[in-house]
Amino acid sequence: MAASSRFDFSLYLVTDRRLAGEFSLTELVSKAVAGGVTVVQLREKDCSTREFLEMALAVKKILPAGIPLIINDRLDIALAAGADGIHLGQSDLPAEIARKYLGPEAIIGLSVENFDQLREAINLPVDYLAISPVFPTPTKTDTGPAWGIEGLRRARSFTEKPLVAIGGINGTNVVEVVKAGADGVAVVSAICAATDPVEAARRLRRLIESARKKQAVSAEEK
Amino acid sequence: MAASSRFDFSLYLVTDRRLAGEFSLTELVSKAVAGGVTVVQLREKDCSTREFLEMALAVKKILPAGIPLIINDRLDIALAAGADGIHLGQSDLPAEIARKYLGPEAIIGLSVENFDQLREAINLPVDYLAISPVFPTPTKTDTGPAWGIEGLRRARSFTEKPLVAIGGINGTNVVEVVKAGADGVAVVSAICAATDPVEAARRLRRLIESARKKQAVSAEEK
Numbered sequence: 169m170a171a172s173s174r175f176d177f178s179l180y181l182v183t184d185r186r187l188a189g190e191f192s193l194t195e196l197v198s199k200a201v202a203g204g205v206t207v208v209q210l211r212e213k214d215c216s217t218r219e220f221l222e223m224a225l226a227v228k229k230i231l232p233a234g235i236p237l238i239i240n241d242r243l244d245i246a247l248a249a250g251a252d253g254i255h256l257g258q259s260d261l262p263a264e265i266a267r268k269y270l271g272p273e274a275i276i277g278l279s280v281e282n283f284d285q286l287r288e289a290i291n292l293p294v295d296y297l298a299i300s301p302v303f304p305t306p307t308k309t310d311t312g313p314a315w316g317i318e319g320l321r322r323a324r325s326f327t328e329k330p331l332v333a334i335g336g337i338n339g340t341n342v343v344e345v346v347k348a349g350a351d352g353v354a355v356v357s358a359i360c361a362a363t364d365p366v367e368a369a370r371r372l373r374r375l376i377e378s379a380r381k382k383q384a385v386s387a388e389e390k
Numbered sequence: 391m392a393a394s395s396r397f398d399f400s401l402y403l404v405t406d407r408r409l410a411g412e413f414s415l416t417e418l419v420s421k422a423v424a425g426g427v428t429v430v431q432l433r434e435k436d437c438s439t440r441e442f443l444e445m446a447l448a449v450k451k452i453l454p455a456g457i458p459l460i461i462n463d464r465l466d467i468a469l470a471a472g473a474d475g476i477h478l479g480q481s482d483l484p485a486e487i488a489r490k491y492l493g494p495e496a497i498i499g500l501s502v503e504n505f506d507q508l509r510e511a512i513n514l515p516v517d518y519l520a521i522s523p524v525f526p527t528p529t530k531t532d533t534g535p536a537w538g539i540e541g542l543r544r545a546r547s548f549t550e551k552p553l554v555a556i557g558g559i560n561g562t563n564v565v566e567v568v569k570a571g572a573d574g575v576a577v578v579s580a581i582c583a584a585t586d587p588v589e590a591a592r593r594l595r596r597l598i599e600s601a602r603k604k605q606a607v608s609a610e611e612k
Contacts, residue, residue, distance in 0.1 A: 216481035217463055241439055243466035248487045259438035265470045269491075 173330040175236065175275055177296060177352025179373050180207040180332055182240070185223075187360040194226050200359050201235055203369025207352070209255050211240035224249035236275055243269060253277065255298070258285060267293040277332065281312040286323055298354060299323050301335020302345060305356075311335070317348050324349030342372055346379035395552045397458065397497055399518055399574025401595050402429040402554055404462070407445075409582035416448050422581050423457055425591025429574070431477050433462035446471035458497055465491060475499065477520070480507060489515040499554065503534040508545055520576060521545050523557020524567060527578075533557070539570050546571030564594055568601035 181200045188196040197208055208231060210224055224245050228237050236252035239245045243266055246254045253275030254266050266276050276293065279300040280286040289297055304314050315323065320333055333345045334354035342353055353376060362368035403422045410418040419430055430453060432446055446467050450459050458474035461467045465488055468476045475497030476488050488498050498515065501522040502508045511519055526536050537545065542555055555567045556576035564575055575598060584590035 217483055218481045221483060243469070244464060244483060247465070247491060248483055259440045261439055261443060261466060261470055269469060 173296070173351065175295065175330070176206045177330055177332050178206045178376055179204055179369065180209065180334075180352045180354040181205040181359055181369070182209045182211050182334070182354050182356045183227075184356050184360050185212060187357055189361070189363075191365070193223055194230050196360060196365055197227050198230055199365040200369045201232065203359075203366040204373030205235070205359070205369050207236055207238060209238040209240055209354070210245075210251075211255070211356075217242075217244065220245050221248050224251060238275060238277065246270060246274075253295070255279070256294075263292040263294050279334075280323075283319075283322070283326075286326060290327055290329070294329070296330040296332050296351070297323075297327070298332045298334050299350070302333045302350075303336025303341065305336040317344055320345065320348040320350060339371055339375060342375045343379040346376050347383060395518070395573060397517065397552070398428045399552055399554050400428045400598055401426055401591065402431065402556075402574045402576035403427040403581055403591070404431045404433050404556070404576050404578045405449075406578050406582050407434060409579055411583070411585075413587070415445055416452050418582060418587055419449050420452055421587040422591045423454065425581075425588040426595030427457070427581070427591050429458055429460060431460040431462055431576070432467075432473075433477070433578075439464075439466065442467050443470050446473060460497060460499065468492060468496075475517070477501070478516075485514040485516050501556075502545075505541075505544070505548075508548060512549055512551070516551070518552040518554050518573070519545075519549070520554045520556050521572070524555045524572075525558025525563065527558040539566055542567065542570040542572060561593055561597060564597045565601040568598050569605060 185193045210227055212220055212223055224239060228249055231237055238253045238255050239251045240255050241260045243254060243261055247269060255277040256263060257279045263276055263278055275295050277296045277298055278289050278294045279298040280289050281300055299315050299320050301311050301314050302320055323331060330351040332352040332354050333350035337345055337353050337355055338358040345353055359365050359368050407415045432449055434442055434445055446461060450471055453459055460475045460477050461473045462477050463482045465476060465483055469491060477499040478485055478488060479501045485498055485500055497517050499518045499520055500511050500516045501520040502511050503522055521537050521542050523533050523536050524542055545553060552573040554574040554576050555572035559567055559575050559577055560580040567575055581587050581590050
């Protein structure tokens with residue numbers, strides 16, 4: 169885990185309303201938060217700017233204090249909705265520009281898809297890095313090869329910046345992701361496509377916390 | 391024509407790089423400006439935010455002083471590129487938000503597709519209204535029914551705000567559009583798809599100026 173961070177990235181929901189089935193976007197987010205999600209990133213494509221803004225405002229309205237709302241890619245939506253931050257990919261705006269307009273308090277995250285990008289990102293004004301994808305994932309197909317647990321561990325030993333692992337993470341592999349040093353775990357389908365998003369989030373959160381406890385114990389024993 | 395305006399909307403190019411054929415986007419814009427275009431709006435879809443920003447910066451670099459660069463829809467790109475303004479559609483951000491972030495000097499335009507939208511737009515902080523579409527057009531298919539020349543004339547008598555006519559305008563109908571009271575004429579394919587964009591722009595500009603002279607003469611004769 170990184171030395172410290174202003175934010176709790178433990179269980180980081182990335183939305184995809186198309187996976188939400190019977191639930192509306194706000195229902196899905198409410199349920200995920202009830203289950204223990206600590207950050208919500210709105211990643212919505214194929215909609216107009218106005219629709220994206222309306223979704224952002226609706227989600228912001230229902231989020232409890234302390235659960236930040238992060239907007240994927242779009243600085244205009246982050247500004248207009250008064251979101252807590254932005255998540256940038258490698259084809260999005262430069263982090264410096266996002267920082268300039270969002271200010272020093274905003275949360276800015278950046279996806280890194282390989283070690284070169286990680287190395288470049290170290291000096292950027294970002295609050296966390298998303299190691300993307302840790303495992304191959306069907307939700308996002310425009311990424312490079314997966315980092316794997318070993319890649320995540322190397323990234324961890326390279327930087328103290330908070331690391332959020334994303335891509336193919338679910339109940340079967342979340343423990344090893346946390347043990348490899350991720351400060352947070354981002355999921356899309358593991359919560360968005362769950363029939364019971366509250367329970368899905370609760371279970372993931374419990375696994376994350378218990379993996380951390382074991383980590384702490386094993387560190388003390390050393 | 392509207393009483394006065396800070397800007398010259400006479401011949402307003404809306405880009406579509408997919409129509410530009412053998413020319414790059416910047417070549418197309420250079421040629422259009424050489425031919426007499428007075429405003430350039432970058433309307434580019436199906437590209438990443440970073441690509442859009444890079445196009446905006448490249449176009450800005452080659453535009454002579456006095457030819458404003460307007461960005462379609464995206465406030466983030468307008469801010470990041472230091473563009474002169476933004477053009478908003480009915481599904482884009484509210485004009486007030488664009489004004490808040492771009493400041494009082496920026497050019498903000500809004501498309502209105504019917505009389506209700508025109509009526510609503512009168513009190514918005516926008517510098518011009520785009521009467522869209524004046525004629526049916528294949529370039530943009532998500533619009534309402536065409537205003538027609540009669541609709542443009544009604545719009546003109548309703549407001550003093552600068553009006554830019556858009557949709558299906560070319561050499562065969564530009565004169566009647568100007569006579570109906572448009573302060574400017576926006577074109578996409580009439581320039582972007584022309585084999586000689588310099589000559590296409592020059593011819594349109596000449597037709598606009600001569601229509602205005604005739605209008606002025608006929609106003610004097612009354």
